[in-house]
Amino acid sequence: MSDSRDPRTGEPIPEMCADPKSAENSPRPPARQALMTISKATYFKEAALKNLFLVCACVAVAGVALIFLFVGLEGWPIFAKVGVFNFLGGLKWYPTKQFFGILTLIVNSMLAMIGALAIGGPLAVGTAVFLSEVASPRMREIVRPAVELLAGIPSVVYGFFGLVMLRPIVAHVFGGLGFGLFTVWLILAVMIVPTIATLTEDALRSVPDGIREASYAMGATKWQTIWRVLLPAAKIGIIDAIILGMGRAIGETMAVVMVAGNARVIPDGIFKPFLTLTTVIVLDMPYAAGDHRTALFGVAIVLFIISMLFVAAIRVISRFGKEMS
Amino acid sequence: MNLRRAVALLALSLVLVVSGCARSVGVSLTTLTVTGSTTVLPIAEVAATEFEAANPGKRVLVSGIGSSAGIEAVTKGTCDIGTSSRDLKPEEKSLGLVDIKIALDAIAVIVNPSNPVSGLTKAQVSDIFQGKITNWKGVGGPDLPIGLVNRDEASGTREAFSKFVLGTADFDPTAAVLPGTGQVRSVVAQASGAIGYISLGFVDPSVKALAVDGIPANETTVGNGTYPLSRYLHFLTKGQPSGLAKAYIDFVLSPKIQESVVRDAGFLPVAEGGK
Numbered sequence: 001m002s003d004s005r006d007p008r009t010g011e012p013i014p015e016m017c018a019d020p021k022s023a024e025n026s027p028r029p030p031a032r033q034a035l036m037t038i039s040k041a042t043y044f045k046e047a048a049l050k051n052l053f054l055v056c057a058c059v060a061v062a063g064v065a066l067i068f069l070f071v072g073l074e075g076w077p078i079f080a081k082v083g084v085f086n087f088l089g090g091l092k093w094y095p096t097k098q099f100f101g102i103l104t105l106i107v108n109s110m111l112a113m114i115g116a117l118a119i120g121g122p123l124a125v126g127t128a129v130f131l132s133e134v135a136s137p138r139m140r141e142i143v144r145p146a147v148e149l150l151a152g153i154p155s156v157v158y159g160f161f162g163l164v165m166l167r168p169i170v171a172h173v174f175g176g177l178g179f180g181l182f183t184v185w186l187i188l189a190v191m192i193v194p195t196i197a198t199l200t201e202d203a204l205r206s207v208p209d210g211i212r213e214a215s216y217a218m219g220a221t222k223w224q225t226i227w228r229v230l231l232p233a234a235k236i237g238i239i240d241a242i243i244l245g246m247g248r249a250i251g252e253t254m255a256v257v258m259v260a261g262n263a264r265v266i267p268d269g270i271f272k273p274f275l276t277l278t279t280v281i282v283l284d285m286p287y288a289a290g291d292h293r294t295a296l297f298g299v300a301i302v303l304f305i306i307s308m309l310f311v312a313a314i315r316v317i318s319r320f321g322k323e324m325s
Numbered sequence: 326m327n328l329r330r331a332v333a334l335l336a337l338s339l340v341l342v343v344s345g346c347a348r349s350v351g352v353s354l355t356t357l358t359v360t361g362s363t364t365v366l367p368i369a370e371v372a373a374t375e376f377e378a379a380n381p382g383k384r385v386l387v388s389g390i391g392s393s394a395g396i397e398a399v400t401k402g403t404c405d406i407g408t409s410s411r412d413l414k415p416e417e418k419s420l421g422l423v424d425i426k427i428a429l430d431a432i433a434v435i436v437n438p439s440n441p442v443s444g445l446t447k448a449q450v451s452d453i454f455q456g457k458i459t460n461w462k463g464v465g466g467p468d469l470p471i472g473l474v475n476r477d478e479a480s481g482t483r484e485a486f487s488k489f490v491l492g493t494a495d496f497d498p499t500a501a502v503l504p505g506t507g508q509v510r511s512v513v514a515q516a517s518g519a520i521g522y523i524s525l526g527f528v529d530p531s532v533k534a535l536a537v538d539g540i541p542a543n544e545t546t547v548g549n550g551t552y553p554l555s556r557y558l559h560f561l562t563k564g565q566p567s568g569l570a571k572a573y574i575d576f577v578l579s580p581k582i583q584e585s586v587v588r589d590a591g592f593l594p595v596a597e598g599g600k
Contacts, residue, residue, distance in 0.1 A: 261501035
């Protein structure tokens with residue numbers, strides 16, 4: 001019975017699977033008994049925990065599989081109906097008039113992502129370098145929680161902030177309504193900072209101190225050490241971080257729908273409204289029926305594939321990095 | 326003629342039998358079904374809740390399936406009251422439906438208060454929303470690009486506006502599409518070159534409602550039918566309403582509901598019952 005108590009506290013552990021009775025009554029196999037230094041109850045407990053974690057992992061895998069299956073089943077008829085090329089390559093998205101081309105949306109999503117990355121990437125890597133190499137421990141105590149807090153703000157709050165605060169400022173400075181790529185870039189740039197900054201900081205911290213010391217010993221300044229030595233050494237980790245940031249930017253919906261303006265065209269300027277892959281689902285879902293609804297699931301399939309490509313890219317790059325070192 | 330009378334008699338006897346059955350079960354007399362226009366839904370629903378509170382034991386079931394479907398349902402007798410946001414078509418007028426106007430829906434074309442333009446013709450509004458006129462100087466205003474603000478396709482206001490102004494033409498696809506009346510109003514209130522449209526009931530001093538064809542948008546012009554972008558919302562019954570249906574309709578037409586529920590939903594009350 002002592003086995004079912006926590007060794008540190010002496011409290012009985014609420015354990016459903018380790019049955020003390022079976023441990024006492026059933027004879028232990030002699031060979032095992034000789035090898036095992038743990039009691040039968042502990043053995044069952046370990047086995048139960050192992051299976052519990054297996055179930056947890058299976059739920060995650062099953063979740064992905066079920067979503068992919070469901071989205072795929074709901075969405076594939078549109079590929080069959082309008083053709084893969086017409087669906088992915090068509091510029092007109094007017095589902096109520098039987099135009100199901102999502103190239104406009106794909107291009108718009110990419111434009112939003114690239115701009116956000118161009119602004120947010122350097123910002124995030126700079127933040128990470130500051131946290132890892134420059135900041136005093138006290139400064140780090142303040143900045144790091146602030147960056148982490150950015151990740152915890154719900155995206156709809158970013159969107160609301162963008163709509164109510166940022167958009168009027170953009171409209172005032174640059175004219176027009178304030179909806180468009182530029183406003184979306186600013187919002188998304190801030191949103192991807194925590195993702196990229198935390199992972200980049202981890203990558204920089206995993207560079208051994210010996211490398212820093214060697215660089216300083218060669219007479220390099222702090223800036224030279226960061227730019228010539230540390231960033232190249234952490235390159236793979238930083239690229240991974242940026243790809244994760246790209247995934248966040250392209251999948252963002254609520255913040256984008258509020259400041260993008262949602263016009264179904266490729267914008268002819270960075271202050272013109274546009275619609276993306278994610279926001280079209282939010283906007284059209286309430287009234288979509290029939291082929292239109294199927295087409296929205298088709299859009300979901302495309303989003304799914306894009307994020308799978310990102311994950312695959314990270315895996316390939318990481319493997320490549322391991323082979324290099 | 327004889328045949329029609331026979332059918333009517335048959336229908337009547339059927340209704341009597343059905344209502345007789347229902348009386349023994351005790352459902353039909355206390356439950357009223359109201360179905361049709363999604364535009365009318367907010368009024369019918371809130372009024373139903375208050376009606377049930379005021380009349381314990383009575384149930385009013387409200388649903389939104391579209392005006393045409395609502396008219397069909399009440400004609401077939403699958404609901405007690407059909408609701409519609411459009412007038413009856415000529416071929417629907419002979420179906421024996423009683424049309425009760427319960428509210429006025431008027432759409433105001435709104436601009437920023439700083440915009441010196443105070444009125445447009447319907448054709449100009451149409452050209453602007455089709456993207457044919459892109460600068461305010463094209464309609465006698467300052468040299469300022471027009472910022473078009475449209476509603477999403479799920480919006481009943483968009484549908485009505487499109488019908489009133491554009492006819493068969495399409496909206497300019499480059500216009501900003503916003504998913505709510507409040508958003509349209511606040512964006513137009515902040516951007517000097519913006520133009521949008523919302524239900525007249527939601528116009529407040531932060532925006533300016535334009536006169537259309539020289540007729541200002543206000544309750545008087547909407548009430549006397551001169552303002553061009555307005556329509557009535559209707560309740561339809563098969564024959565003169567009676568019993569629970571009549572009680573509910575009178576409740577909706579009462580000043581209490583007209584001044585609170587109808588106005589809160591962004592519509593205008595009908596003058597003197599609107600019959």
